[in-house]
Amino acid sequence: xNDLSRTLVTNKNHQHFSRKITSFLDLEKLKNKSEPIGLMYxxxxxxxYALYKLSTMGFTNIHAISINIGQNENFEETKKVAEQLGAHxxxxxxxxxxxxxxxxxxxxxxxxxxxxxxxxxxxxxPLIADTAVQLSNDIGITTLIHTANLSQNSLPRLNxxxxxxxxxxxxxxxxxxxxxxREQKCHELKHRNLHFISQRKLSGDSNLWCNEYESGPLDDPxxxxxxxxxxxxxxxxxxxxxxxxxxxxxxxPVGIDNDQLPILAIINSLNKTVGSxxxxxxxxxxxxxxxxxKVLEVREAPAAMILFDAYAQLESAxxxxxxxxxxxxxxxxxxxxxxxxxxxxxxxxxxxxxxxDMSTRVSGTVxxxxxxxxxxxxxxxxxxxLYIRDRDTWEIKKAKEGSYxx
Numbered sequence: 468x469n470d471l472s473r474t475l476v477t478n479k480n481h482q483h484f485s486r487k488i489t490s491f492l493d494l495e496k497l498k499n500k501s502e503p504i505g506l507m508y509x510x511x512x513x514x515x516y517a518l519y520k521l522s523t524m525g526f527t528n529i530h531a532i533s534i535n536i537g538q539n540e541n542f543e544e545t546k547k548v549a550e551q552l553g554a555h556x557x558x559x560x561x562x563x564x565x566x567x568x569x570x571x572x573x574x575x576x577x578x579x580x581x582x583x584x585x586x587x588x589x590x591x592x593p594l595i596a597d598t599a600v601q602l603s604n605d606i607g608i609t610t611l612i613h614t615a616n617l618s619q620n621s622l623p624r625l626n627x628x629x630x631x632x633x634x635x636x637x638x639x640x641x642x643x644x645x646x647x648x649r650e651q652k653c654h655e656l657k658h659r660n661l662h663f664i665s666q667r668k669l670s671g672d673s674n675l676w677c678n679e680y681e682s683g684p685l686d687d688p689x690x691x692x693x694x695x696x697x698x699x700x701x702x703x704x705x706x707x708x709x710x711x712x713x714x715x716x717x718x719x720p721v722g723i724d725n726d727q728l729p730i731l732a733i734i735n736s737l738n739k740t741v742g743s744x745x746x747x748x749x750x751x752x753x754x755x756x757x758x759x760x761k762v763l764e765v766r767e768a769p770a771a772m773i774l775f776d777a778y779a780q781l782e783s784a785x786x787x788x789x790x791x792x793x794x795x796x797x798x799x800x801x802x803x804x805x806x807x808x809x810x811x812x813x814x815x816x817x818x819x820x821x822x823x824d825m826s827t828r829v830s831g832t833v834x835x836x837x838x839x840x841x842x843x844x845x846x847x848x849x850x851x852x853l854y855i856r857d858r859d860t861w862e863i864k865k866a867k868e869g870s871y872x873x
Contacts, residue, residue: 488639510545513614537675584749585771587677596628616642624808703745718826737770784849
């Protein structure tokens with residue numbers, strides 16, 4: 468028996484011990500190097516280095532698990548690197564599930580971190596973990612690792628999700644207790660002819676909802692500059708002025724400019740259209756799990772920016788004030804649970820169920836005028852409005868009724 472920490476995991480009729488991986492030493496102590504070992508593989512520096520380390524440790528049955536949620540990634544290049552390092556490459560497209568089961572609830576919640584910027588990895592990590600666990604169980608993987616580190620909140624989000632799933636093997640991140648500098652990782656990877664990695668200055672996380680950037684030139688919140696060309700969607704190339712309409716039916720975005728579209732297509736379209744005017748950039752600090760300190764992140768999420776606003780406009784038009792007050796509280800609690808890696812907790816599910824019930828009343832169309840200097844609504848049209856369209860007529864009517872003060 469080695470000294471890997473053991474955690475009891477219970478799931479209704481299922482009970483087992485799962486051993487946490489917290490360092491590369493933990494991986495070296497695994498005796499059977501021929502058993503299948505899985506790595507959640509993004510193709511970035513940390514995951515490529517972890518793949519390299521597994522190959523040097525003598526693991527002979529490595530599975531690189533790449534999950535497509537709309538990130539900025541060349542999957543053919545990712546596959547090439549994984550195979551170069553001796554791994555079996557698995558590519559699973561989960562964009563539809565991400566849009567419908569993670570992003571849609573976030574739109575209905577207006578899910579922003581402390582009201583500042585759209586949450587993103589809090590939405591993607593549970594789906595990534597669930598997908599990796601399902602594949603691992605299907606093909607008999609006995610150890611499943613990821614590469615989140617102590618300065619990333621993805622660490623508890625991934626660990627908590629795997630911990631509550633039915634996965635009977637070892638899991639965790641070797642970077643918890645094996646802190647290795649970017650320079651050292653790049654230096655070692657150069658010996659495997661992976662020079663492209665060494666030229667990456669920023670750490671990033673991308674998906675169809677949001678692009679996040681951190682580390683490197685963003686390490687110091689008091690003095691940071693990020694090159695404009697790093698942004699994918701929000702470079703202001705469109706100098707025109709145009710109108711844009713978003714239609715929502717029972718809490719679900721269903722169309723743009725009278726064209727009915729699935730939510731995945733709506734998000735992709737709005738990222739391009741709204742982003743082309745330069746809108747949708749955010750900068751803000753996020754706390755580290757179990758710590759009081761915070762780190763800086765820069766994001767771009769143009770579709771999130773306008774969808775949050777359109778939903779809020781129609782929500783305000785259709786729900787009474789008491790319901791809106793309750794919604795604000797429930798949304799805050801839902802975001803806190805998501806950010807802290809407790810997706811699917813009793814509290815998280817209760818908040819989502821209540822807000823989903825409110826969302827069925829939210830229907831209508833919001834039309835915006837949009838140019839490089841502004842996005843502003845010029846029409847809020849609801850199917851079940853609580854607003855008045857003619858104040859004078861309303862006041863005259865109420866005066867005649869004599870009922871305003873009861």
